Structure formats: C-alpha cells, structure tokens
Amino acid sequence: MNNVVLMVVDAQNGLIKKKPYNHKNVIENIKKLIIMARANNKEVVYVRHDDGEGTELEKGTEGWQIYSELEPKSGEFIIEKKYNSAFHRTDLKEYLESKNTDTIILVGLQTEYCIDATLKSAFDNEYKVIIPKDTNTTFDNEYLSGEKLYKFYNYKIWNKRFARVISMEDTLNRFIID
Template sequence: MRNCPLLVVDVQTGLVKEHPYNEEVVISNIKALISLARNSNIEVLYVRHDDGVGEELEYGTDGWQIYHEVAPNNGERIFEKHYNSVFFKTDLKEYLETQKIDTIILAGLQTEYCIDATLKSAFDHGYKVIIPEQTNSTFDNEYLSGEKLYEFYHYKIWNNRFANVLPMDKVRTMMIEN
C-alpha cells in the first residue's frame, strides 16, 4: 500500500462548520487514517476547493482553509480545484502517473458531489479506489438526508462498481501490512 496514497478531499473549515452528517465519526476516522498513513510512510494528498469570490470556499478565506484537525504537515501536497472532480483541470493525474500509483484511498466531503465526481473520474482513468466506511459525508437536502445519501452512494452506486467500500478496520489492516 506504500504506492496507494490517501486522498483527502475538501475537508475544509467552511464545510465542517456546517456540520455534515456523522461529522464527529467522519473527522475522527479521517484523522486516524492520516495518522496511520504518515506512520506507515503512505503519502497523504490533500484537495482544496475554491468556489470563487463571495462564496464560503473563496480562496484565502477561513472557510477555504483545510480543517485544522486534519490539516496537512509541511511538505504534504495540496491540489487546488474549482470543479467537483480533482482530476478536472488539475495536475493530479500527471502526479499519480509519475509516482506509478494505481490505487487511491479516498475520503472527504461531500459524498454526492466532489467525492462521487472524483471517484468516477479516477475509475475512468483506470485507478482502483478504496472508500473506507464513515470517512466521507454530506448534508441533508430537500430530497434526502445526509445519512440516506451516504448509504445510497456507498452501497447502491459505488461498492463493487466504481470502488471497493471497506470497513475501517480492513483498510487499517491493509495500510499497516503495506
């Protein structure tokens, strides 16, 4: 798993302060994965979304910052994006190719937007994607609760189609045994 980075997408202050579904568990699990990755010499890659001037995730604002509990260490790579998928108009794909990476562990916000778009783009580019359970989240909307969106994407859309959705314990074991 050394050549299988942890990709932490859009865990930014502006989103976390709005309290997504299962927030405490998700942040705790992402923190645990980051710590385990660092201790296992697995690269942690970050993604930060810029929604533009006047928006909650505007470049340089407090809301745009990566949430302090999961913040990168000095030298950890951050990919800046303006679209749902981190593969669109960024150099992530080129970076992964130079590192000979074929598998990604994916976590972050929001399930039905940036996680879904990034996962499907990764799949389209031939990457294997691992989604640890309870490491991404979203918000209630007028149609579905955050919980229902989470369950729908994980178990109806993604698992065994675009990704492998795995329990945290299994992902931890895979990372340790790298």
C-alpha cells in the same frame, strides 16, 4: 500495497463547521487514516475547493482553509480545484503517475458532489479506489437526508462498481500497514 495514496477531499472549514451527517465520526476516522498513512510512509494528498469570489469556500478565506484537525504537514501535496472532480483541470493525474500510484483511499466531503466526481474520474483513469466506511459525508437537502445520501452512494452506487467500500479496520490492515 506500495503505490497507495490517501486522498483527503474538501475537508475545509466552510463545510465541516456546518456539521454534515456523522461529521464527528468521519473526522475521527480520517484522522486515524492520516496518522497511519504518515506512520507507514504512505502519501497523503489533499484536495481543496475554491468556489469563487464571495462564497464560503473563496480562496484565502477562513472557510477555504483545510480543517485544523486534518491539516497537511509541510511538504504534503495540495491540489487546488474549482470543479467537483479533483482530476478536472488539475495536475492530479500527472502527480499520481509520477508517484506510480495505483490505488487511492478516498475520503472527505461531499459524498454526492466532489467525492462522487473524483471517484468516477479515478475509476475512468484506471485507479483502484477504496472508500473506508464512515469517511465521507454530506448534508441534508430538499430530497434526501445526509444519511440517506451517504448510504445510497456508498452502498448502491459505488461499492463493487466504481470502488470497494470496506471497513476502517480492513483499510488500515490491508492498504496502509506494510
């Protein structure tokens, strides 16, 4: 698939350093995907959230920075956003159209917020979306654990409805390697 991009959403210090569910495995898997995408001349698009003044994701702060193990190389595209969806009030759709993108491999944080909203916006914009297993994460909340949220969204809400949730191996073999 020549028109695939790897989209890394909100992999920022302010979130990752709080150690969400399965974070070490998620970071390692995202790193593998970034390495393989770059090695095979596939685009890596980063999405960074600005939660506003006085927050841990305030633009320009340490928490707002993309996590060092996943940081973009010079020239890689970064979308700045203020809403859950990376498509809402950004130029992401126009950018993807300019690259003739038809498939998005979507990874990052947080499962039930920005990943869910971005995935559904991508679906509404008729992109094929791939969610590699163990490449998104979130935190426990007052209702569900991060693990339950991950499983619920990946396997009950998204898979075979809005996206395909597939193994890392299948993702690397089918969607990155030419």
